[in-house]
Amino acid sequence: MSDFLARLAAIVGPQHLLTNDIDTAPYTLDWRRRYQGVPLAVARPGSTAKVSEVVKLCRAHKVAIVPQGGNTSTCGAATPDGSGRQLVLALRRLNAIRHVDTDNNALTVEAGVTLLEAQQAAEAAGRLFPLSLASQGTCQIGGNLSTNAGGVAVLRYGTMRELTLGLEAVLPDGRVLNQLQGLRKDTTGLDLKQLFIGAEGQLGLITAATLKLYPLPSAHATAMVGVDDIETAIDWLNRLRHRFGDRLTAFEVMDASCQQVLRRHHPSLMPFSAPWLILIELSDGGDPAPLNDALVEWLSVQTMADGVVSQNETERRKLWTLREEISESQRKDGPSIKHDIAVPTSALPRLVRDCAADLDQAFPGVRIVAFGHAGDGNLHYNVSYTRPGNADLFDDEDAVNAIVYDHVYRLGGTLAAEHGVGQLKKDWLARYKDPLALELMRTIKAALDPDGLMNPGKWL
């Protein structure tokens, strides 16, 4: 191994090869602090050519690679195992904004650019890159692509899959696939970029991407309203869509327990209280006033428990801060059994009711914290308490998961809507995913990565 490390240092530069425990520590623990790995080393290459050289070297020495972006995965997708034999490949030094192409509404960035930096590059050119997540200051474009990230504007703009025009990727044998053309139409065979999106680094390393840009909206109308139940929330979603079409950009919900968590950690920000809160945002070009008036007018004839429409950008930011602080507040609040589930939006009310009833029967007094992108049928459905005297909540994780996922799949849903599978959900995926779909994925994996060196131990 010392020959391998010496050659690796020669490729990336000695200062970019980390081998001692203190230097590697930030790369070995996942965001939720559930998965702690022991890496062989952490390498930080500075260009696509260097990534390619590192991959070729790893292949020659049969060293497994764990790609890592911002390490904000909530399912242990970017952390190495405990063997001390996996190399973490951190992509942050690939941080160039290669091209802002306003003529074609396209942005080409390297994989280590943070989501926030990509958004800022677009905005400086008078455009919008619409992917938006609470982790955007830290997560990177390569990680966003590899998890097919979603966030709060999927309702209007889609996930990373829909937002990507082209990719550059280093294959498991070290060759570089360049598909950065940025064409909006191309029917010359398979769309290979889609193979790498959502692959959690198991088919190769993404080194750059060409992303779609949109006109920068000049008008926003944002409201936080309380309703009595999830049925009403979904009814509102349908009627808002009908009234405002694709100007409806975000539709987020939070249940009462989620509001309590926020109240504990942000008492001054959290004046609302209702069985369910909905955060609604419309956006458009032109003058903001008519859009705001239209939302106020629509809301004025609805029945609601509580509500406010933001009157300026500061008030709008406050409403969004509340939404963005949920994950961090929950982390401070203690452990929870997390689910990132999605069903057709029409099935959300049934999921919420039936799941809660069955969980409560199995664990009387169970505490569920539910929030998320209801406009996409996606809920973060977290269980933070199961029974008295249970020293370790995770003792009940399998029983809780079985109840939740049985309901999700009965309703035609998925157990990983946007956070990916990683280490956390891989056994559950094997249980619920269509066996033929899994077999096809394994065939593709074996064809591209016959030695199984790309992020082993994760979803495939």
Ligand SMILES: Cc1cc2nc3c(=O)[nH]c(=O)nc-3n(C[C@H](O)[C@H](O)[C@H](O)COP(=O)(O)OP(=O)(O)OC[C@H]3O[C@@H](n4cnc5c(N)ncnc54)[C@H](O)[C@@H]3O)c2cc1C
């Ligand atoms: C507070 C908070 C809020 C969040 N909100 C959302 C949300 O609303 N929507 C959402 O979708 N997610 C959300 N997430 C989850 C997370 O931020 C996303 O999954 C994000 O896309 C991960 O990006 P990352 O750069 O941190 O990737 P990492 O965690 O570093 O890696 C994720 C996966 O991608 C692989 N990978 C990383 N870079 C590359 C690359 N260049 N090439 C190949 N493989 C690579 C890794 O091996 C791993 O499998 C949230 C997380 C937090 C902490």
